Amino acid sequence: xxxxxxxxxxxLDPANQLDQVADIYIADGKIQAIGHKPSxxxxxxxxxxxxxxxxxGLIDLGAHLAEPGFSQKGTIASETHAAARSxxxxxxxxxxxxxxxxxxxxxxxxxxxxxxxxxxQVLPLGAATQGLEGEQLANMFSLTEAxxxxxxxARNPIKDSYVLQRVMEYAATYGIRLFLSANDIALSGGCxxxxxxxxxxxxxxxxxxxETIALSQILLLAEQTGVTLHISQISCGRSVQMLKQARDNxxxxxxxxxxxxxxxxxxxxxxxxxxxxxxxxxxxxxxxQVLLAAVNDGELAISSNHRPHEIAAKKAxxxxxxxxxxxxxxxxxxxxxxxxxxxxxxxxxxxxTSQIPAQVIGxxxxxxxxxxxFSAALINxxxxxxxxxxxxxxxxxxxxxxxxxxxxxxLFVNGAQVL
Amino acid sequence: xxxxxxxxxxxxxxxLKHFLTTEGLSKALLTEILDTADSFISTQxxxxxxxxxxxxxxxxxxxxxxxxxxxxxxxxxAKRLSADILNLDISKSATSKGETLMDTLWNLExxxxxxxxxxxxxxxxxxxxxxxxxxxxxxxxxxxxxxxxPTQAMLDMLTIRRHKDSIEGKVVAIVGDIxxxxxxxxxxxALRTLGAAEVRVIGPGTLLPNDIEALGAxxxxxxxxxxxxxxxxxxxxxxxxxxxxxxxxxxxxxFKLYGLTEQKLALAKPDAIVMHPxxxxxxxxxxxxxxxxxxxxxxxxxxxxIAVRMAVMAMAMSGQQQPTALSEEA
Numbered sequence: 001x002x003x004x005x006x007x008x009x010x011x012l013d014p015a016n017q018l019d020q021v022a023d024i025y026i027a028d029g030k031i032q033a034i035g036h037k038p039s040x041x042x043x044x045x046x047x048x049x050x051x052x053x054x055x056x057g058l059i060d061l062g063a064h065l066a067e068p069g070f071s072q073k074g075t076i077a078s079e080t081h082a083a084a085r086s087x088x089x090x091x092x093x094x095x096x097x098x099x100x101x102x103x104x105x106x107x108x109x110x111x112x113x114x115x116x117x118x119x120x121q122v123l124p125l126g127a128a129t130q131g132l133e134g135e136q137l138a139n140m141f142s143l144t145e146a147x148x149x150x151x152x153x154a155r156n157p158i159k160d161s162y163v164l165q166r167v168m169e170y171a172a173t174y175g176i177r178l179f180l181s182a183n184d185i186a187l188s189g190g191c192x193x194x195x196x197x198x199x200x201x202x203x204x205x206x207x208x209x210x211e212t213i214a215l216s217q218i219l220l221l222a223e224q225t226g227v228t229l230h231i232s233q234i235s236c237g238r239s240v241q242m243l244k245q246a247r248d249n250x251x252x253x254x255x256x257x258x259x260x261x262x263x264x265x266x267x268x269x270x271x272x273x274x275x276x277x278x279x280x281x282x283x284x285x286x287x288x289q290v291l292l293a294a295v296n297d298g299e300l301a302i303s304s305n306h307r308p309h310e311i312a313a314k315k316a317x318x319x320x321x322x323x324x325x326x327x328x329x330x331x332x333x334x335x336x337x338x339x340x341x342x343x344x345x346x347x348x349x350x351x352x353t354s355q356i357p358a359q360v361i362g363x364x365x366x367x368x369x370x371x372x373x374f375s376a377a378l379i380n381x382x383x384x385x386x387x388x389x390x391x392x393x394x395x396x397x398x399x400x401x402x403x404x405x406x407x408x409x410x411l412f413v414n415g416a417q418v419l
Numbered sequence: 420x421x422x423x424x425x426x427x428x429x430x431x432x433x434x435l436k437h438f439l440t441t442e443g444l445s446k447a448l449l450t451e452i453l454d455t456a457d458s459f460i461s462t463q464x465x466x467x468x469x470x471x472x473x474x475x476x477x478x479x480x481x482x483x484x485x486x487x488x489x490x491x492x493x494x495x496x497a498k499r500l501s502a503d504i505l506n507l508d509i510s511k512s513a514t515s516k517g518e519t520l521m522d523t524l525w526n527l528e529x530x531x532x533x534x535x536x537x538x539x540x541x542x543x544x545x546x547x548x549x550x551x552x553x554x555x556x557x558x559x560x561x562x563x564x565x566x567x568x569p570t571q572a573m574l575d576m577l578t579i580r581r582h583k584d585s586i587e588g589k590v591v592a593i594v595g596d597i598x599x600x601x602x603x604x605x606x607x608x609a610l611r612t613l614g615a616a617e618v619r620v621i622g623p624g625t626l627l628p629n630d631i632e633a634l635g636a637x638x639x640x641x642x643x644x645x646x647x648x649x650x651x652x653x654x655x656x657x658x659x660x661x662x663x664x665x666x667x668x669x670x671x672x673x674f675k676l677y678g679l680t681e682q683k684l685a686l687a688k689p690d691a692i693v694m695h696p697x698x699x700x701x702x703x704x705x706x707x708x709x710x711x712x713x714x715x716x717x718x719x720x721x722x723x724x725i726a727v728r729m730a731v732m733a734m735a736m737s738g739q740q741q742p743t744a745l746s747e748e749a
Contacts, residue, residue, distance in 0.1 A: 196633035200442070202542035202565030202601060205629075271423050272543035315521050315551070317541035319564070 001041030003027045004417075006410075009049025009378060013056050013368040014347035015355040024054065026374045029415025034370055047410060049378055055350050056367050057089025057375035057413065058331075059357035061256045062152075062179070062232050063306040064324065065091070065122070066393070068109060069098025074308035074393040076110065077117035082328035082392035083306070084119040087353075087377030089413045091120050091304075092179075092361065095127040096154040102127035102138040104146035111147060119411075119418050123361065125152040125179060128167050134158040137167060141174050149361040150177035152232065155279055157185040161217060168225035177228045177361070182215035182239065183280070191319040193235075193266040193281040201269065203319060206281050208236045215239050219246045222253065230360050231255035233305055235280035237290030240299065254360045257291045258305035260325055260398065262344070263334050264288075268398075274314045274321035275398045278305070292338075296348045301356040304331055308394025326394025333385040333404035340405070374415045383407035424546045424567070429738075436738035437549045437558040438731045440567040441609040449576070449612055455730035456577050456723065463499070463726060472733045473502035476533040480506045482561070483539040488697065489561050489571075492721070493536045496728035505532070520544070521551065528553055534736060535559070542566035542601075557735040559728075565601050571696050572605030574727040576613060578720050579651055582692050587614035592645050592687075593636070594621045594677055595655035595704055598628045598666075602696050603655060611635040621645035622677060625666040642676070642683050649687040653694045654679055654704045670703045679705045684714065692716045 004026045011018050011034065022035035032038050060083065066074035076093075083091055093110060095101035101110065107124045114122035126143030128151040130136045140151055151171065158164045171178050187210035192198050194205025215231065219242065222229045231243065234255050243255055260278055265285045268276045276282060294300045307324025314321045327334075335353070338344035358366045365372045385404040390397070411419035425443025430436045435448065462470055478497040480490055490506065497504040509523060520539075527535070534557040537545045542564030549558040562568040579586050591610055597603045597620045610618045611634075620631055621639045631638050639645030646652060661667050679693065693705075693715045701707050710717060 194629060196630035199628040199630045200604070200634055202563070202567065202604060271427075272546050312519065312521070316519065317539065317544040317547045317563075319541050319543075320520075 001027045001032070001038070002044040003032065003038065003041055004045045004047065005043050006047045006049040006054060006378065009052045009054040011054050011368055012346060012350055014351050015056075015367045016369045018368050019347070024368070026412070026415060029373060031368065031370050031372050031374050034368065047378070051380075051382070052409060053379045053381055054368070054376055055087070055379065056354040057377055057411070058087045058353040059090040059361070059363065059366075060088050060306070061092050061230070061301055061303040061357050061360060062094055062125070063091050063304045063328070064096065064308070065093045065110075066308055067097065067113065068106065072310045073313070076113040076122065078391060078393045079306065079308060079328060080114055080117050080119040080122060082390070083304070084411050084419050085391055085408055086328055086331035087379060087408045087411065088120045088304075088328070088331075089375040089377070089411065090363065091122050092149060093122050093124045094154050095125050095152055096132060096156065100127050100132050101125070102130055102132070102143070104139075104142050107143060107146040107148060121413055123147070123149045125150055127151065128153045128171075128178065129158065129163070132156040134163060137170055140170055140176055144174065144176050150179045150230065152179035153181070155181045155183055161221065164217070165221050165225065168221055168227040172225050172227040175228065177230060179230045179232045180218050181232045182211045182218055182234065184210045184214040187213065190281075191277055191323070192269050193283045195266050195284055197266045197269055201272070203269070208238055208283070211236045211280065212238050212242060215242055219251065219253065223249070223251055229253045233258050233280050233303065234291070234300070235261050235283050235287065237287040240290050240294045244299070254301065254356065256301035256303040256357075257295065259302050259327060259331060259334055260305060262288060262292055262295065262302065262338060264398065269318070272318045274316065274318050275325060275396050277318055277321045277323050278325050279323045292343055295352050296345055298348065298351050298356070300352060301360060302335070302349070302352040304328060308392050309396045310393070311395045314396050324396065325398050326392050326396045329390045329392050329394070330385070330397050330399050330404070332379070332406040332408065334399060336381060336406035337404055374412050376412050377408050378410040380407050380409045381405060427546060427549050434738045435731070435734045438569055438735050439545050439549060439558065439560045441569045441572050441605045441612070442567070444612065446612050446614070449573070449609060452573055452727070452730050452734065453577050453580055455734060456573070456726040459726040459729045460723065463722070468499050469501050470499065471501045473497065473500035473736055476502045476736060477531065478502045478504045478534045478536060478732070479527060479530075479532045480504065481509065481527070481535045481537045482507065483509050483537075483544070484562070486538055486562070489538065492724045493559075493561060493728055496725050496732060499725070500729055500732060502534075520547070524548060524552055528556070532556060533739070534732065536561050538562045540564055555739050557739045559731060559735060562601055565599055565604070567605045568601040569605045570724070570728050570731060571602050572609045573731070574720055574724040575606055575653065575694060575696070576609050577723045577727055578694060578716055579692070581723070582716055582719070583650055586610065588616045589650040590617045590619070590648060591615050591651040591653065592619040592621055592649045593653045593655065594642070594645070594679065596626045596657055596661060597622050597631065597655070598626045599658065599661075600655050604634070606653065607634050607636045619645050619649070623667065626661070643686060646683060646686040649691050651692055651694065652679065652684065652687055656696065656698065657700060657703055674703055678703065679709050681706070681708055681712070684709055694720060697721065
């Protein structure tokens with residue numbers, strides 16, 4: 001056997017109770033040994049991991065890759081490259097593409113483009129309803145068969161509780177995972193969190209109830225149908241409580257929070273900076289604290305909610321700008337900002353970006369343990385983020401220019417070094 | 420980039436270079452606007468009304484939302500400052516045909532204008548324009564969405580000051596559709612800074628924004644409570660579409676609860692003044708007897724409006740130039 005060895009990195013993986021400086025040996029795409037040299041075989045390549053951190057590859061539970069359909073905003077190649085530079089090895093791509101990811105053909109197209117690009121692995125989320133219109137069931141079984149780890153309706157509304165119930169029942173029949181966003185469309189007319197800042201700025205607010213009402217509807221129907229459920233992109237502290245209560249009642253439900261909602265609050269909107277026009281909206285400091293606590297307690301995954309835009313899409317008065325942030329170029333620096341300020345613990349960050357997402361989508365054999373597939377990021381936590389080198393086509397990066405730290409020096413996807 | 424509006428509108432030495440909002444402006448600066456406006460009122464009573472402060476300057480009235488009254492007073496104010504004025508009505512539908520706001524601005528910049536007077540349906544639009552036009556173009560906000568209508572608020576301040584001597588210590592009630600009102604927001608900031616004792620907002624729950632207390636206003640649901648011992652009553656215009664959006668049942672019920680009648684006005688101080696930014700809906704916000712009554716100063720507001728607009732235009736243009744420009748030209 002011929003090995004690749006990464007020497008002297010700090011290996012961090014709470015799922016395997018790992019936090020130590022050790023050499024790690026890789027061959028055949030798998031981890032062969034940690035901390036001791038395998039008895040047979042020779043070293044082919046050596047990577048210097050000293051003063052660096054090796055963590056399991058990040059798995060994103062929701063990103064907009066803009067392709068097919070919006071090539072002025074991004075391509076699968078550009079966006080997966082940016083994702084890789086933040087340490088992502090797997091990305092669940094949201095289905096609001098053009099055409100919508102509601103047929104196996106589109107799923108296949110995305111998979112092929114991603115394989116061609118050769119960065120992070122893309123797992124397309126199929127549409128739960130045809131055209132994401134919320135009225136008729138998409139070919140849910142065929143989409144799953146084509147490789148979708150789960151189905152989602154993005155943030156598009158499902159027509160009514162009848163259709164929602166049928167979507168869940170049909171998914172439950174075949175053990176299909178559902179990713180649902182909780183937003184009551186009638187209460188979601190605004191462009192930012194309904195609070196003192198919105199009142200002062202004269203912007204239409206989106207109340208907490210827009211999320212909690214939809215969430216309660218989803219949770220009650222899930223109880224009845226027994227579907228495998230994940231809630232995408234929660235933004236309210238109250239939702240954390242509701243999820244806890246549902247789990248206490250025996251419901252198997254997971255959830256993620258977009259990184260932006262852990263870093264920013266509605267007060268970021270103060271200068272009418274359209275970069276902070278994002279869905280779900282950035283909420284109050286109290287919400288942010290509850291969400292951070294839930295991540296630190298291992299209750300929530302962190303997603304990127306990456307949504308790249310060209311300059312023109314954001315160069316408009318706040319409410320006219322297209323919502324979304326380009327997160328892949330800044331995900332690692334922003335996450336490290338939370339770690340460096342002490343708001344987020346390292347093990348919690350690793351758990352929320354790799355262990356929990358892997359469980360949510362049923363990805364097996366991940367994590368830093370002998371015998372597992374080697375998907376991991378070697379991170380230099382002291383390197384300055386370089387804003388002159390952006391990989392995403394998105395120019396809507398909320399923190400570009402800020403002196404932040406964190407860069408990936410090497411990335412492995414199933415044993416292959418892609419960066 | 421992306422400073423809060425009240426910082427964008429000031430020069431480094433704290434003078435006005437745009438006028439986007441009353442929020443965050445110092446008491447001294449707001450008082451300077453009022454004093455300058457006061458001095459223009461006397462020029463307006465002369466046979467020759469023009470002063471040469473903006474001679475040779477081009478002012479563009481850039482109205483993305485229809486407005487005859489506000490536009491006319493800005494036009495008159497610009498003319499009395501001897502500026503050349505261009506009126507552009509760009510209805511929202513024209514820009515939504517593909518030309519973005521930025522495209523429109525780049526076209527106008529090519530005309531070498533010195534000042535844009537902007538009205539737009541989006542909150543923050545004037546601020547957006549101030550950040551994206553070339554330097555040396557002053558932006559005057561003539562109303563942006565629900566955010567601000569600072570010249571209207573300042574003419575209201577001038578009205579109060581001229582009729583009640585001072586704003587300090589006064590109790591002011593603003594009545595009606597606070598939620599959608601840019602006028603109310605600008606008034607609240609100005610009143611607080613200029614030392615009003617209490618700013619009250621009165622309306623039904625559907626038309627009072629949450630967290631209005633954070634702006635420094637005290638909410639009331641009933642006129643009987645809110646009007647008690649007020650020095651100033653400001654009525655806001657009620658838009659008809661509020662009935663369609665399930666915010667109000669009918670004009671009749673609104674008038675019954677919040678319409679200003681002589682009986683309700685009697686709850687305020689006997690010498691209280693009644694104001695309205697206009698145009699008034701008689702029998703909806705206010706009954707004719709009050710609108711035309713001796714406590715009403717509604718028509719005075721209109722004439723003060725020209726003086727206030729002359730003041731902020733002159734000050735902002737001066738802020739775009741060398742520090743001494745205003746005094747030299749005057």
